Amino acid sequence: QGNRNIFVDFPELVSSLYGEAQSQSGSNGYLCPDVDISRAPTNGPISDDSICKSLKAGDVQVVGLHSDSPDEVALVALEDLPYGLELFLTDNGWTGSSFRGSEGTAKLLVPSGGISKGAIFGFGPESSLAYANAWSKSGNLALSATGDSVIVYCKLPDSSYNFLAALTYDGSWVDGE
Numbered sequence: 001q002g003n004r005n006i007f008v009d010f011p012e013l014v015s016s017l018y019g020e021a022q023s024q025s026g027s028n029g030y031l032c033p034d035v036d037i038s039r040a041p042t043n044g045p046i047s048d049d050s051i052c053k054s055l056k057a058g059d060v061q062v063v064g065l066h067s068d069s070p071d072e073v074a075l076v077a078l079e080d081l082p083y084g085l086e087l088f089l090t091d092n093g094w095t096g097s098s099f100r101g102s103e104g105t106a107k108l109l110v111p112s113g114g115i116s117k118g119a120i121f122g123f124g125p126e127s128s129l130a131y132a133n134a135w136s137k138s139g140n141l142a143l144s145a146t147g148d149s150v151i152v153y154c155k156l157p158d159s160s161y162n163f164l165a166a167l168t169y170d171g172s173w174v175d176g177e
Contacts (some may be wrong), residue, residue: 008153051085052154052162060087060152060164063120067143067169071125072132073150075165079116087164089123089139091148094166099151104141108134148172 038102060081061154066076073089083085087108099105106123108131115131116123122129147170153161 024080025078036172046166050157051082052156055079055154055162055164057163058165062150062152062165064122065143065150065167065169066124067148068145069142070124070126071141071143072122072129073143074129075152076119076120076124077115078119079118081110083110083112088153088155089135089141090116090151090153091143092139093150094151101139104137104139106135106137107139116165117146 016104019142059077059079060077061076062073063076064072067073087110088105089108090099090105092101092105093103094100108123111131112133120129123133123135127133146166149166149168151163152165153163156162
């Protein structure tokens with residue numbers, strides 16, 4: 001199928017996200033500590049627009065989401081994202097040939113040093129995630145608690161889209177108990 005599991009590709013993310021396993025009755029064994037996620041890779045600047053071509057679906061994954069004020073989207077890079085790459089995040093729906101224009105888009109210009117493979121970063125005006133406040137917004141990017149889509153992509157030199165990650169949700173989470 002070509003599906004990727006970030007915890008198989010990067011088993012250290014389990015500890016990075018959830019801390020070391022603890023023996024606790026009735027739990028999955030993981031606590032959620034504060035984690036410093038501001039690792040700085042050493043990639044140099046990109047030389048042309050072809051870097052978006054080298055990325056593929058699954059090279060960035062959505063690993064966390066908070067909707068309905070404040071919005072927050074946590075991402076993990078499964079490949080190095082080089083300095084100068086323009087990464088986009090939108091809640092606009094995809095029609096099959098274009099985005100609907102009714103919502104918003106945020107753009108991150110990957111900063112000097114790039115974002116290293118395995119790094120957790122994200123979007124959100126009140127977030128402590130790396131680069132969370134470095135995104136520029138256009139339109140009304142506002143995730144709804146009743147359902148929405150999140151699509152992460154970059155633009156190819158011909159202005160077409162290279163989709164890297166997507167998530168759609170509908171309504172509130174169902175409690176299994």
